[in-house]
Amino acid sequence: MSSTSHLLNDQTAEDYRRWVTEGVERVADKLARTETPLSGITPAELAPVVDAIDLDQPLGDPSAALDELERVYLRDAVYFHHPRYLGHLNCPVVIPAVLAEAVLSSVNSSLDTWDQSYGGTLIERRLIDWTAARIGLGDTADGVFTSGGTQSNLHAMLLARDEACRAVREASPAPLRKADILPRLRVLASECGHFSIAKSAALLGLGYEAVIPVPCDENRRMRTDALAAELDRCRDEGLVVMAVSATAGTTDFGSIDPLPRIAELCERAGTWLHVDAAYGCGLLVSNRRRHLLDGIERADSVTVDYHKSFYQPVSSSAVLVRDRSTLRHATYHADYLNPVRAAENLIPNQVDKSIQTTRRFDALKLWLTLRVMGADGVGELFDDVVDLAADAWKLLNDDPRFEVVTEPQLSTLVFRYAPAGDVSPALCDRANLRAREALAASGEAVVAGTVVDGRHHLKFTLLNPRTTLDDIAHVLDLLADHAQRYLSEQAGPERGHARAS
Structure with a gap:
């Protein structure tokens, strides 16, 4: 059989239909028969089974490959749909989103440029606008889908860093290099916040030590008196607080920081406010608890993870900003991909906003979910x-x-x-x-x-x-x-x- 027979196209559409149907049937059968969330197998037991497979000797037959997959994966996978899976922030997924996975993987659009995605670009942009409206960020808001909360937080910290550098330069009587400003930058983050904020600081050249943990109260919420004291201390010591990172749903406790008071302190200090709502974003569609996110509309940037509390398959996340112009800090124009003339001609290239280039059409999962189930x-x-x-x-x-x-x-x-x-x-x-x-x-x-x-x-x-x-x-x-x-x-x-x- 020729290798070209495995390419998905007009000549292999029936093979695609048959193979995918068999795969779906096997998974559906496994889901229907699963009695426990996991098998309890150890790495020492499973690793030899995987290591024994000779990847240079293909099986040739999709049924045989699925049989093998049962032994190395499906049999011992962790099944999040089981009601006694009570572990990490992994959700069971809704069927409309799984349907979307099949569509987006098969068509394989890339969301970096308009000429690779067309309607996909417009669907993603519409969902960003919808989410920004749910948050209440205003008419100048924008954003982009990402691979997850860690990337969303990194993206937000990048924008906050460069906005802080811009402000310091503008206030300086003498020219300053970015390298001269970076050692002065600090991020104030809840001691119960996500580790990705500290990791972002390290990746952005600031170092882990640039993140100052703000103490929490007995309910594991950021203490605003401690935040106010840190803001004052940093100012008095000539440090620049480039961002305060608040959390709407900590990973360990699900705690929501007092966002209105934090926003007030940030506005007074002229400091970027980021809200990591990767977990708590499900409240945006709650009919009974939306008030728990009061104050989030005053943020400069917000992280949301649809693959947590919107019941989407991994990955499905986004970063949103109050002022779309700040997204320019992630923009680079490559002549072969998104030249400046494309922006001048209002071609909607999402790569202009993203720190990724090639990007899956993950937005389709949320789109079909909303169109079938509703918010x-x-x-x-x-x-x-x-x-x-x-x-x-x-x-x-x-x-x-x-x-x-x-x-x-x-x-x-x-x-x-x-x-x-x-x-x-x-x-x-x-x-x-x-x-x-x-x-x-x-x-x-x-x-x-x-x-x-x-x-x-x-x-x-x-x-x-x-x-x-x-x-x-x-x-x-x-x-x-x-x-x-x-x-x-x-x-x-x-x-x-x-x-x-």
């Missing part, structure tokens, strides 16, 4: 899991076996198995770690973990509306059993050591 439908899904988290918090708070860190604003719960009696904090740490590991090894459920105030904790990230309170109660019982079994195993050696002493 209210997506918002209802997110409201359901926030309701579930509130009920789960009550369950945890009333359970003497566990300590819960804070009452959730969104759908994340951080807690810790806390046995009765005289158990050292270090031993309790190990029991919580072991409980999570044993649960994953069993395949019965998935929970996440994190460290709070130096101690290991467990975490539920609830994004599946099909998860019930009974599911959560069952997982809590499993965690407690695993932790208690570990403590009982440790008690024997400790008693033996005591007798020997």
Whole structure:
């Protein structure tokens, strides 16, 4: 068989239909038969299976390749659609978005220039305008789709950095090089914010040390008194706060910083305000909780991750800005791709705004979702899991076996198995770690973990509306059993050591 027979075109359309149908049927069958969110297989068990495959010897037959894929991937994949997947910020996905994945992958538009995408460019731009309107950024807003929250945050920090450099240059009586300004730049970010802000500072030549963590209160929200003090200190020391990064939905706690007061402080200081709403952006389509994002409309830039709380497949994210002119800091005109004359002729080349060149048509997933389900439908899904988290918090708070860190604003719960009696904090740490590991090894459920105030904790990230309170109660019982079994195993050696002493 000629290699050209594998190219998707008019001559192979029927092969495409047959092969994709078989693949979809296998996945659908797997989804229908999945009884646990994961198999519990270890890297040591799976790696030899993958390593044994000779990639230089093709199977030739798509059915044989799908059989092999079952062994190396589908059988042991982590299935986020399962109601007892309670781990990371991975959502089950809606069918209209999966349909869009099939369309966009097959047509394979690239969203960097108009002449590679046509309608795709206009659909993405329409969705950016729609999202900006939901945020309330105003008529001068703009933005672009990205690969995820980390890239969106990097993009925002790039714009904030160059805007700060522009302002410093304009205020200086003598010419300044950017290299002379960069060491003075600082970013103030919540100590509970996402690590990508610090990583962005490093990538932008500022160094990790340029990010100053702002303390949070007992609800893990940025303390505005501490922010005000840091803004004053930086000013007094001749430093330039290029951005304040607030969070609308922290990864660990789902906490939303007090955005109105933060916006007020930033406006007073003349500082760029970025809001990382990668998680909390689902509130934009909530009929009951949109007020939790009050103040976000005053931001200079906003990160949204549709692949978290809009139930989209990875990847689907965007960065939005209040003033579209600031996007010029990411613009580079290449003669072969987006020459200056194209901009002068109002050709809508999205690469003019992006730090990527080739880009998938990820916007199509959100487009079909909105056209089939509507924004209210997506918002209802997110409201359901926030309701579930509130009920789960009550369950945890009333359970003497566990300590819960804070009452959730969104759908994340951080807690810790806390046995009765005289158990050292270090031993309790190990029991919580072991409980999570044993649960994953069993395949019965998935929970996440994190460290709070130096101690290991467990975490539920609830994004599946099909998860019930009974599911959560069952997982809590499993965690407690695993932790208690570990403590009982440790008690024997400790008693033996005591007798020997």
